Amino acid sequence: MIHWRDAMAGRGLHHVTLISSDAERSWRFYACLLGLRLVKRTVSHQDPGTFHLCLGDETGRPGTLFTLFPWQRVQRGRRGACEAWQTSFRIPSGSLDWWTRRLGAANVRHQAGRTAFGESCLTFDDPDGAMLVLVEAALPAQPTAWHHPEVPASYTLQGLHDLVLKVREADPLGELFRDVLGFSEIGRSGKLVRFAAHDGPGGTITLDESSRLARGQLGAGSIHHAAFRARDAADQDVLVQALHDRYGIVATEPKDRIYYRSVNFRSTCGILLEIATDGPGFEVDESFETLGTSLRLPPNLEARRGELQRLLPSLPTSGI
Template identity: 80%
Template sequence: MAGRGLHHVTLISSDAERSCRFYACFLGMRLVKRTVSHEDPGTFHLCFGDEAGRPGTLFTLFPWQRVPRGRRGACEAWQTSFRIPSGSLDWWSRRLSEADVPHRLDQTAFGENCLTFEDPDGAMLALVEANPFTQPAVWNSSEVPAAHALQGLHDLVLKVREADPLSELFREVLGFTEIGRNGKLVRLATHDGAGGTITLDETGRLARGQLGAGSIHHVAIRARDAADQDALVQALHDRYGIVTTEPKDRIYYRSVNFRSTCGLLLEIATDGPGVDVDESFEALGMGLKLPSSLEERRGELELLLPSLPIPTCNRHVFEEIT
């Protein structure tokens, strides 16, 4: 039962426009979808990725306007890493310095050169030089040239009180393989492409966190299609007694959610239909797209949702909207 790695990571932010400016303009990701949370349609669900919004490159946001910052704790994801081409760290270090974004040149525990920094809400991020994978379809934005563009998700650090139980779940059900250990860190992978890696960081008796701005809301794992997803759901039940939600049509993928053995909120999302099912490639992310069940409320929701113009880089990356 082969796993497919990360589908997307969803972060909570406190300012939709500022977050768009940071991820789309400053980091150069493409805003491929502006839609709403199905459970809370007064909240945007904004999706960033490569030029086509492929699974493994997707980083999405729930902007909960003005929400206080979260508190980090056990059983949650702490740091999201993105791939950049080898030799790009100096370029990115200059860009971060010019924007007054504090950062540090570093190495991961597994020997990869990286830059670490935080987004405007305090979310921990890293840019990691990685060997190129097959046909990276980067978004060639006006601000970030293709030679230095983000090439999708690289790694996600999950803080857990005990690494082995969650490692077993990822290995036995979701198709990951352990590829390295360094002290309390366990690295797991499904492939060497975008979104293929996670790292478990064993913390011991660390208190649980509190969701807020800068917190990762959930992590989604890929399934090939509905049949593959159903098989994973059955395996979770048979091996661990885990009961998932009923499958939900999210328009761009079919979704089920569950809590892992340590309480981490996880999702299994199918690779298709994809973000281009209701927009052309050229128009991705340009207009508000709603589920058919909410279309009759479009006027109400457009008044309720915060203003979100096409992101531009003419403001400081940390500047709030007043």
């Protein structure tokens, strides 16, 4: 396993995208309560009447990104097999008690305990029922140039820790993670199989084998897709070719998402996955200081700005 301080290797999780039912409520939960920084407010390329809200560390680095599609009035999803199931975030060692008090003060039901792999954790749901976990990481808090007004730097979320995918069989998808996406198996616990690409943010994936569980139904609280990292466009092309050559998987044509280049594909069990490049990043159209404070649109949608601003729900202008 590669140590993230040495390279990060352009591997691991790039981002996780969740469906929510209310933009402002989700913003208040993830940005105001959990302390993630809103680094970009833009729109879905497929559905421009829907926000795409991107949250993460101070600049939204790959491995820290958690993004939202707030589909207004969507029904709550139903959890099941063949979907991404649960998102974990890293918190600094020794900060679990602080987060227990903070969630309790916000009337968020939570449960302290340990993961199946022995890590101290705090489990809870977001307002739409998305399953979340805060996991104490062995590494200390990282220095940051941006500070949340209520979450001290010593307790700040340190990026994604793990993503659990519920599958009928772990081996086929596990092979794809190993052969193509740069992961190695690092542990098993019951029907859980854990893989890691490195020990930094976004470095871990867990497969949960549930052969009898019915398929889930996409909706509020469901993970829409998970994206994996590629160093650049050339590296992405190599990964796409490997998917085709080794598994017969045909990915979409590359799409310029302004902040990264994207391709999508369905895994061997039907889960929607993405490969996204590390760059160019979120500072291509906003300064560090103003990240996430104004609506940014792709060039092909700029002429519709007035129309889209009327369609989109209101959202505070703060870039928290």
